[in-house]
Amino acid sequence: MRDAVREESRAAYREAILAAAERTFGRLGFHDAKMADIAAEAGVAAGTVYNYFKNKDEVFASILQRGQERVLAIQDGHAEVADPLERTRLRLRDTFAFLEEHGVLFGMFVRLGGFTDFLQKRAVEDQCDRSYMEGVNRTQAMIREAVSCGQLRVDIAVEDLAAMLMGLCDATIFSWSRAGCPPGLPAKADTIVELFLRGAHAP
Amino acid sequence: MRDAVREESRAAYREAILAAAERTFGRLGFHDAKMADIAAEAGVAAGTVYNYFKNKDEVFASILQRGQERVLAIQDGHAEVADPLERTRLRLRDTFAFLEEHGVLFGMFVRLGGFTDFLQKRAVEDQCDRSYMEGVNRTQAMIREAVSCGQLRVDIAVEDLAAMLMGLCDATIFSWSRAGCPPGLPAKADTIVELFLRGAHAP
Amino acid sequence: MRDAVREESRAAYREAILAAAERTFGRLGFHDAKMADIAAEAGVAAGTVYNYFKNKDEVFASILQRGQERVLAIQDGHAEVADPLERTRLRLRDTFAFLEEHGVLFGMFVRLGGFTDFLQKRAVEDQCDRSYMEGVNRTQAMIREAVSCGQLRVDIAVEDLAAMLMGLCDATIFSWSRAGCPPGLPAKADTIVELFLRGAHAP
Amino acid sequence: MRDAVREESRAAYREAILAAAERTFGRLGFHDAKMADIAAEAGVAAGTVYNYFKNKDEVFASILQRGQERVLAIQDGHAEVADPLERTRLRLRDTFAFLEEHGVLFGMFVRLGGFTDFLQKRAVEDQCDRSYMEGVNRTQAMIREAVSCGQLRVDIAVEDLAAMLMGLCDATIFSWSRAGCPPGLPAKADTIVELFLRGAHAP
DNA sequence: TATGAATGAGTGTTCATTCAT
DNA sequence: CATGAATGAACACTCATTCAT
Numbered sequence: 001m002r003d004a005v006r007e008e009s010r011a012a013y014r015e016a017i018l019a020a021a022e023r024t025f026g027r028l029g030f031h032d033a034k035m036a037d038i039a040a041e042a043g044v045a046a047g048t049v050y051n052y053f054k055n056k057d058e059v060f061a062s063i064l065q066r067g068q069e070r071v072l073a074i075q076d077g078h079a080e081v082a083d084p085l086e087r088t089r090l091r092l093r094d095t096f097a098f099l100e101e102h103g104v105l106f107g108m109f110v111r112l113g114g115f116t117d118f119l120q121k122r123a124v125e126d127q128c129d130r131s132y133m134e135g136v137n138r139t140q141a142m143i144r145e146a147v148s149c150g151q152l153r154v155d156i157a158v159e160d161l162a163a164m165l166m167g168l169c170d171a172t173i174f175s176w177s178r179a180g181c182p183p184g185l186p187a188k189a190d191t192i193v194e195l196f197l198r199g200a201h202a203p
Numbered sequence: 204m205r206d207a208v209r210e211e212s213r214a215a216y217r218e219a220i221l222a223a224a225e226r227t228f229g230r231l232g233f234h235d236a237k238m239a240d241i242a243a244e245a246g247v248a249a250g251t252v253y254n255y256f257k258n259k260d261e262v263f264a265s266i267l268q269r270g271q272e273r274v275l276a277i278q279d280g281h282a283e284v285a286d287p288l289e290r291t292r293l294r295l296r297d298t299f300a301f302l303e304e305h306g307v308l309f310g311m312f313v314r315l316g317g318f319t320d321f322l323q324k325r326a327v328e329d330q331c332d333r334s335y336m337e338g339v340n341r342t343q344a345m346i347r348e349a350v351s352c353g354q355l356r357v358d359i360a361v362e363d364l365a366a367m368l369m370g371l372c373d374a375t376i377f378s379w380s381r382a383g384c385p386p387g388l389p390a391k392a393d394t395i396v397e398l399f400l401r402g403a404h405a406p
Numbered sequence: 407m408r409d410a411v412r413e414e415s416r417a418a419y420r421e422a423i424l425a426a427a428e429r430t431f432g433r434l435g436f437h438d439a440k441m442a443d444i445a446a447e448a449g450v451a452a453g454t455v456y457n458y459f460k461n462k463d464e465v466f467a468s469i470l471q472r473g474q475e476r477v478l479a480i481q482d483g484h485a486e487v488a489d490p491l492e493r494t495r496l497r498l499r500d501t502f503a504f505l506e507e508h509g510v511l512f513g514m515f516v517r518l519g520g521f522t523d524f525l526q527k528r529a530v531e532d533q534c535d536r537s538y539m540e541g542v543n544r545t546q547a548m549i550r551e552a553v554s555c556g557q558l559r560v561d562i563a564v565e566d567l568a569a570m571l572m573g574l575c576d577a578t579i580f581s582w583s584r585a586g587c588p589p590g591l592p593a594k595a596d597t598i599v600e601l602f603l604r605g606a607h608a609p
Numbered sequence: 610m611r612d613a614v615r616e617e618s619r620a621a622y623r624e625a626i627l628a629a630a631e632r633t634f635g636r637l638g639f640h641d642a643k644m645a646d647i648a649a650e651a652g653v654a655a656g657t658v659y660n661y662f663k664n665k666d667e668v669f670a671s672i673l674q675r676g677q678e679r680v681l682a683i684q685d686g687h688a689e690v691a692d693p694l695e696r697t698r699l700r701l702r703d704t705f706a707f708l709e710e711h712g713v714l715f716g717m718f719v720r721l722g723g724f725t726d727f728l729q730k731r732a733v734e735d736q737c738d739r740s741y742m743e744g745v746n747r748t749q750a751m752i753r754e755a756v757s758c759g760q761l762r763v764d765i766a767v768e769d770l771a772a773m774l775m776g777l778c779d780a781t782i783f784s785w786s787r788a789g790c791p792p793g794l795p796a797k798a799d800t801i802v803e804l805f806l807r808g809a810h811a812p
Numbered sequence: 813t814a815t816g817a818a819t820g821a822g823t824g825t826t827c828a829t830t831c832a833t
Numbered sequence: 834c835a836t837g838a839a840t841g842a843a844c845a846c847t848c849a850t851t852c853a854t
Contacts, residue, residue, distance in 0.1 A: 437640045557810070558810065559810065559812065562800060562803070562804065565784070566797070566800055566804075567804075569780045569781060569783075569784040570777055570780055570781075570801075570804055572780055573776045573778075573779055573780020573781065574773055574776050574777065574780070575776075576776055576779065576780060577772045577773055577775055577776020577777070577779060577780075578769075578772065578773075578776065580772070580776070581768070581772040594769075597765060597769055598773075600765075601765065601769075601770075601773055601808065602808060603808045603810040604808040604810055605805060605806045605807040605808030605810075607760070607761065607762065607806040607807055607808075609762065
């Protein structure tokens with residue numbers, strides 16, 4: 001009983017800190033976001049953060065992991081749709097809807113964390129790598145499935161096709177973010193799939 | 204005369220420091236690259252760097268600017284080719300060849316610097332923005348030209364098409380970098396343009 | 407009745423914490439032994455320690471006091487032996503046996519705490535001082551008694567003789583500790599007294 | 610030329626910091642002496658200390674080493690005296706004179722560092738150990754020499770005799786320090802040797 | 813009264829920048 | 834100007850202590 005309350009309280013604190021860290025990292029970047037900022041944003045004392053996370057890197061890695069898990073959960077949906085490309089389109093819509101709702105930065109970390117210099121930190125590199133590779137693997141699997149269905153051309157390597165599709169998604173998120181995150185991101189999923197399939201050539 | 208020599212000497216120092224900074228930032232990232240590292244790499248004393256650049260941010264911004272200028276110069280080539288898409292393909296090849304020769308990181312900073320936390324630094328943000336926007340503008344102009352030539356479909360916004368094309372480039376550079384920068388990047392230019400134009404659909 | 411039980415319980419807790427603190431301080435030293443370590447060693451929560459001791463310094467001082475009391479109690483023994491030096495020898499044996507049984511570190515704190523930097527802490531200084539001075543006083547009293555019995559030379563100040571005897575004891579404990587606390591410490595009592603009395607000169 | 614000046618300046622800074630650290634550690638103990646205190650005592654900025662020493666432990670170890678070297682140099686004196694015990698007495702006088710002149714704490718660290726909790730720090734442990742063992746070895750060698758000269762009794766182990774002699778010295782320094790470092794320490798060297806040789810027994 | 817999480821002052825250390833030579 | 838050492842503000846992290854439950 002007592003333990004249950006404790007447990008719940010701990011979970012609430014942890015979540016509050018993670019959410020605060022997500023906002024703070026998003027606003028200031030990894031290095032400029034101080035632990036004190038995160039704690040203040042979460043409404044706790046600086047030391048409290050260390051009751052839940054070993055250090056700054058672990059806070060960051062935990063955000064990544066949480067984001068990855070959420071996004072992957074979303075991308076497990078629509079499993080009943082047989083057509084791999086149509087399934088991908090639906091999943092993309094859901095993912096974009098999620099991003100639009102939860103703020104870009106979070107999504108960028110999850111999917112685009114790639115180039116930032118916190119990647120240099122060994123501690124988070126693994127987390128990022130795993131997150132990234134999971135996305136690559138899923139996309140490549142989908143592409144392979146679509147190829148074997150005869151839906152996609154075979155004269156371009158599966159790896160390249162997957163990279164291209166992911167690149168289209170990234171670019172869409174990126175320019176949407178640059179534009180100030182206007183409503184309507186989910187609709188871009190259709191554009192991406194359409195462009196990926198038919199190309200930009202005039203008919 | 205004396206002044207000319209002095210001027211030359213200053214330029215040589217400046218260039219040596221920039222080149223050293225480029226390697227160092229590329230290797231370590233913005234925050235982990237210390238001014239002392241850069242100075243050592245350049246073979247000068249730490250204080251000397253401050254005779255040529257106001258501060259660390261300015262060193263970084265100068266690298267970006269230099270990179271942008273080089274890349275834009277490359278992308279001014281092939282002006283004699285009338286077909287906008289073919290012109291784009293050739294410029295892409297040249298740009299990729301340049302990247303392959305000069306190290307990715309540099310190219311990433313130039314083109315993809317987007318999400319890293321040094322972007323949060325006001326001092327470099329403008330530089331990055333200008334660099335990025337210049338690329339966007341050129342691409343959009345090219346797309347518009349191709350649309351007006353009847354080469355591209357009109358049912359997708361020019362902005363989206365441009366974002367998509369840049370996304371394909373980014374993705375290509377990114378996955379090439381992940382793969383350890385194997386030779387053969389320029390050839391990918393063809394794949395990008397082909398995929399952008401025809402799409403991935405099986406014929 | 408209820409109070410008696412409660413009182414007993416308090417005493418048991420207090421003793422458990424002191425014993426745990428003794429082991430922990432002995433193993434890690436004053437600064438590196440954290441209150442959490444002590445609490446964990448005692449099997450209680452961190453806060454509980456503060457129900458029995460005002461702060462860390464008081465825990466430490468209490469160990470010293472407890473140790474002093476135990477050692478002094480031991481050194482109250484053999485009161486029936488008239489010969490002061492023989493009495494000293496017997497008490498030394500008993501003290502050494504106690505040390506061998508209870509771990510050196512504890513004994514060092516009690517007797518030798520002298521040079522460690524927790525002595526700088528005002529809070530424990532008094533305790534240490536009292537402990538130390540009590541030992542000095544007793545030794546000097548014994549020396550005086552032996553001098554007045556005509557057992558000891560009079561051309562060396564009583565204070566010096568006492569310091570020397572205590573120094574021999576310390577050195578013995580110290581080198582025994584360095585050697586890894588091998589069994590046989592009590593037997594050294596004889597060597598000390600013999601050397602103190604006759605000197606090292608060849609006969 | 611320029612380098613020579615530089616070198617001299619560096620040596621002066623290093624020495625000033627070491628001297629300041631010696632005073633500060635002596636006054637406050639290892640843990641309570643803050644790097645800022647040491648820097649302030651030396652009249653430099655906090656960061657400057659780190660231009661000369663890797664960290665706090667290294668500052669401390671350097672003091673030990675410097676002290677050891679000085680004391681050992683002193684104890685190399687009087688090599689021309691054939692009688693080992695007389696030689697020891699002279700060296701003891703010189704050492705005590707040095708201690709009286711330079712402050713006890715320094716001497717204690719050098720000779721007695723033994724039980725303090727900075728010994729727990731691996732980084733300084735070696736230094737302390739070496740310092741201590743050097744003293745032990747020299748003393749044992751001297752004892753052996755004296756034994757082979759027929760000057761000392763053979764019924765007590767050389768190790769024990771050496772420990773005893775060192776214990777007498779420690780005790781003398783210790784109680785002298787307790788007494789507030791009154792002038793006259795060197796004269797105690799005679800008392801020590803006399804007591805060590807002849808014992809405390811009334812004639 | 814036991815608990816164990818929250819607190820926040822305190823500190824070793826780093827490093828961009830300055831400046832005397 | 835080049836140099837390289839001095840500077841000191843900044844910050845992640847620790848842990849003795851407090852306090853709500």
